[in-house]
Amino acid sequence: MADFDGASQAFLAWLRQSGAEISPKIAPQDLRDKDAGRGVVATQTIAENEFLFRIPRSTILSVENSILSTEIPAPTFAHLGPWLSLILVMLYEYQNGNVSNWAPYFAVLPQSFDTLMFWADDELAQLEASAVLYKIGKEDADEMFAEQLVPVIEEFANIFFSGDPRAQSLAKEMRSSRNLERMHKIGSLIMAYAFDVEPSSPSAKEVDDEGFAEEEEDEALPKAMVPLADMLNADADQCNARLFYEKDYLEMKALKPINAGEEVFNDYGPLPRSDLLRRYGYITDNYAQYDVVEIPTDLVAELLSKEGVWREERLQYLEEQEVLDSGYDIVASDPFTLYESLSPELVVLVQSMLLSDEEFEKLRLKGRLPKPEKMTGKDAEILCTIVRARMAQYATSLEVDLRRLEEVPAEDAATPKQRHYAMAKAVRIGEKKLLAQAEDALVEKMARDGGATTKRQRDVDEEGDVDMGGTGKKHRA
Numbered sequence: 122m123a124d125f126d127g128a129s130q131a132f133l134a135w136l137r138q139s140g141a142e143i144s145p146k147i148a149p150q151d152l153r154d155k156d157a158g159r160g161v162v163a164t165q166t167i168a169e170n171e172f173l174f175r176i177p178r179s180t181i182l183s184v185e186n187s188i189l190s191t192e193i194p195a196p197t198f199a200h201l202g203p204w205l206s207l208i209l210v211m212l213y214e215y216q217n218g219n220v221s222n223w224a225p226y227f228a229v230l231p232q233s234f235d236t237l238m239f240w241a242d243d244e245l246a247q248l249e250a251s252a253v254l255y256k257i258g259k260e261d262a263d264e265m266f267a268e269q270l271v272p273v274i275e276e277f278a279n280i281f282f283s284g285d286p287r288a289q290s291l292a293k294e295m296r297s298s299r300n301l302e303r304m305h306k307i308g309s310l311i312m313a314y315a316f317d318v319e320p321s322s323p324s325a326k327e328v329d330d331e332g333f334a335e336e337e338e339d340e341a342l343p344k345a346m347v348p349l350a351d352m353l354n355a356d357a358d359q360c361n362a363r364l365f366y367e368k369d370y371l372e373m374k375a376l377k378p379i380n381a382g383e384e385v386f387n388d389y390g391p392l393p394r395s396d397l398l399r400r401y402g403y404i405t406d407n408y409a410q411y412d413v414v415e416i417p418t419d420l421v422a423e424l425l426s427k428e429g430v431w432r433e434e435r436l437q438y439l440e441e442q443e444v445l446d447s448g449y450d451i452v453a454s455d456p457f458t459l460y461e462s463l464s465p466e467l468v469v470l471v472q473s474m475l476l477s478d479e480e481f482e483k484l485r486l487k488g489r490l491p492k493p494e495k496m497t498g499k500d501a502e503i504l505c506t507i508v509r510a511r512m513a514q515y516a517t518s519l520e521v522d523l524r525r526l527e528e529v530p531a532e533d534a535a536t537p538k539q540r541h542y543a544m545a546k547a548v549r550i551g552e553k554k555l556l557a558q559a560e561d562a563l564v565e566k567m568a569r570d571g572g573a574t575t576k577r578q579r580d581v582d583e584e585g586d587v588d589m590g591g592t593g594k595k596h597r598a
């Protein structure tokens with residue numbers, strides 16, 4: 122406890138010494154009893170738009186501010202890209218220990234992580250059929266470290282390990298599993314903590330003759346670690362502060378009044394709980410509103426083939442029309458409606474496969490697609506089969522999961538493993554609930570529109586589009 126608070130105080134002293142201004146109305150707080158590490162709380166009432174702190178641009182931990190950027194050529198960093206470049210710089214600064222300008226900052230950054238990258242196999246298995254398992258990317262990261270990052274360290278070993286006569290052999294050791302683990306930790310730190318930092322002024326971007334910034338510049342903003350700004354936790358719609366990018370400093374301001382004792386929250390984005398777990402290693406119920414379950418296209422193809430309605434020859438057109446994807450989402454909506462929640466592309470894919478050759482050809486010639494809001498009972502029936510098959514991919518049913526709710530919830534879990542199990546269970550329940558809601562809505566739609574057995578008369582409307590009935594409700598997006 123003393124060490125934890127001591128590190129927080131030393132960090133704040135270092136930050137002030139580096140030129141940061143920090144409002145006396147906020148303070149770091151030990152939130153480990155809530156499994157939330159450090160957070161920032163208001164110690165006095167804060168008004169809307171009030172400044173919370175200003176961090177000079179020179180204090181942020183970025184490629185630009187690291188001495189490495191003066192020694193390693195810019196094209197090397199450009200080749201590595203923002204993420205690997207920052208990993209390289211952080212590895213360098215971290216191994217410099219107390220000599221690094223950012224040593225007191227490293228002392229308040231975590232050493233261990235709850236993100237999926239670091240979960241044991243039995244813990245990951247608790248996520249059952251969640252698509253997030255395919256997004257962890259450990260092997261891809263390993264490959265990038267081995268093939269892109271380590272060769273740069275080897276090439277510039279004398280700079281990276283400057284002054285150390287063992288520089289060459291130390292560079293070779295970067296391929297050891299211990300060092301790869303360190304790279305994963307830094308990579309995970311960047312994923313959960315780094316900001317995409319807007320440049321100090323428009324002129325810092327590459328501008329063309331007419332003064333417009335290049336588009337690519339906007340896309341790949343450099344990543345940087347912003348001390349204190351990254352001490353803010355987040356909780357879906359509780360966000361009450363935001364970072365503003367000024368010329369010489371980055372300023373955190375209150376977006377709304379914050380009462381004394383309340384936590385200051387940033388916004389990590391509208392992430393489904395699965396992604397929150399993958400990137401940040403925690404979840405709260407407030408993020409359930411962003412939950413998503415993904416239906417892989419392979420499953421759709423398999424089921425439609427079984428039904429005898431998968432038409433390979435239609436795929437090229439659907440690809441051109443940007444309907445084809447590797448998977449389709451069912452997202453949360455409240456109250457749940459098919460038109461808010463079901464991926465319109467999935468509906469269009471199924472509709473397109475169910476059209477007769479003449480109907481499909483008519484649309485193709487006009488460069489059109491079926492309208493998802495005109496889903497028929499038969500379309501709903503096929504979609505329902507897909508949703509049920511997706512549900513069957515989970516090892517346990519929603520009912521079984523809900524019956525076992527007496528198990529320890531994440532916030533009461535005594536060990537990290539129990540917490541991981543509880544969080545995984547909440548994620549898979551969220552995904553299964555979406556599937557169950559989609560199934561109910563599709564069954565209802567089938568009952569209304571004739572479903573399996575009734576062959577609907579398909580008309581062609583005045584624009585020549587195929588009219589497939591339906592509710593005419595406005596579709597999302």
Ligand SMILES: C[S@@+](CC[C@H](N)C(=O)[O-])C[C@H]1O[C@@H](n2cnc3c(N)ncnc32)[C@H](O)[C@@H]1O
Pocket residue numbers: 155156157158159160229230231313314351352353354355356400401402403405
């Ligand atoms: C940008 S950091 C925030 C500072 C962090 N709490 C710390 O101690 O360094 C993001 C990490 O904070 C934790 N976190 C953020 N918001 C949280 C919340 N509402 N509940 C629990 N943990 C949270 C997660 O571990 C996440 O990966």
